[in-house]
Amino acid sequence: MKYGVIGTGAIGGFYGGKLAQIGKEVHFLFHRDYDHVKQHGLQVDSCDGSFHLDPVNAYRSTQDMPQCDVVLVGLKSVNNHLLQDLLPPLLKEDTLVVLIQNGIGIEEDVQKMFPKVELAAGLAFICCAKSEPGRVNHQCYGYINIGNYSCKNPSVIDAVVSDFREAGVDANEVEYFEARWKKAVWNMPFNGMTVALNTQTDLLLQNPHTMQLVKDQMMEVIQAAQACGVKNIDDTFADKMIDNTLHMTPYSPSMKLDYEFHRPMEIDYLYTRPIQEARKAGYRMAKLEMLEAELRFLEDIR
């Protein structure tokens, strides 16, 4: 299988890099890091074993990339409008596009742009960040769940899962809606709260007041998911997520890094959309509505 990676930041660099490391054919689109990677290759500093790729099938433009069987999209969701131009050169009739992004409603919107393209969600459970040009820092975790949104041929999903496993990445196929909402249970409290209170995951959980707040916000996501018809997330999932986070290295989620580095925050798909979906289903995420407003304010005044 031929892989394409659009958006080779932390996520695209790590997952694409793992596949390339075991010899899979992976074609990477770079933006600012192109020259660096062409000269020096791609470095992945990883808690599971660091590695270096050189040479890398690196491109400045998807116009120069071959058609691929699978495209991994690691763009920030705020840039998804770019897919309109970026994606077509990589598409064959049955290309699977895996959107490794956070949020609710992403596949619905990309499907509107490309009604015939087969889509899946990639839910990356990983602490990683781009530390400098051409360099990914993978701190902990790393598993990826794949949720089929509109792929007609299940064997393609199986093949992606199998390739990831061969590359040492714990991958599993999961139910799409359940997976997207489960990810939101962690994402919605921690991404926004670390921005709103200028802190990290560990301090939020050390303080009893914000620990309870995080729990309350997680329960709002679980209840929103249930209102939207996702039945397999029960209330104990919040405690499980908190417990996992307590065992993590102190962590700045991607939105915190975006805010710190004056990049746009993914408020639309991480907050506005799930809040809207829940509201349509008759449930109000009161505390997360407040967090959304705080994030909008912080983004607007800077």
Next chain:
Amino acid sequence: MKYGVIGTGAIGGFYGGKLAQIGKEVHFLFHRDYDHVKQHGLQVDSCDGSFHLDPVNAYRSTQDMPQCDVVLVGLKSVNNHLLQDLLPPLLKEDTLVVLIQNGIGIEEDVQKMFPKVELAAGLAFICCAKSEPGRVNHQCYGYINIGNYSCKNPSVIDAVVSDFREAGVDANEVEYFEARWKKAVWNMPFNGMTVALNTQTDLLLQNPHTMQLVKDQMMEVIQAAQACGVKNIDDTFADKMIDNTLHMTPYSPSMKLDYEFHRPMEIDYLYTRPIQEARKAGYRMAKLEMLEAELRFLEDIR
């Protein structure tokens, strides 16, 4: 009538100063500003006309103060435990203690300390701050509502209202519970949100997301008040408060100043207590619970 002022900051300085200015006998307790006021007097820079008092009946200790007919308490509510020692020297059998403080549950707690003392709430609608030692800056508004909590002799309340009016302060007697909760409608959103988002009232209302959030929080206070049995605050009161604030000078509420100057914030009476009271009555102030947690976090980590 003989007045005592405990806590001569912005509030005690302004209201006590207005009474002294027209020749009422007012005895002021000072803490850090004592020497300054003894030497230079008390300056009130006011939008309604500035004035200077010199000499001032200034004291370092309530032990040296005379018994008073009316005591105006302008302490921060975080220091109310000090009343145990500060108040007794000023008390006669029928002294009225007016607690010019923000929050819910204050009179209940002070009454527990002094079961026989007659209490009233003073609700100050004023933008003012102590700008430097012995100097109060009164930006706008200035009216005060007095709510009788346990005063047996209504004519004393009448006399206080009358003295304030004579001093050019718009004063009115109001129903205690309604008045405390009405004040909370403004206080709970603006005090905390200006801290949480490091901003001022005007910017909160210029941004459509935080404007809506402030409105939502005001509606939570109104619904909490209704749950607690206060019937005379209707939903239009939120719009009225927002409209008033839109016409105010950009303002940093007292909690914002406390936070900026590393003083303790009045979280207990402004947030924890009303949230508890509402919860006991079966109503949850979801967004204000979140704001309380954020404020606790900000106070704990600094």
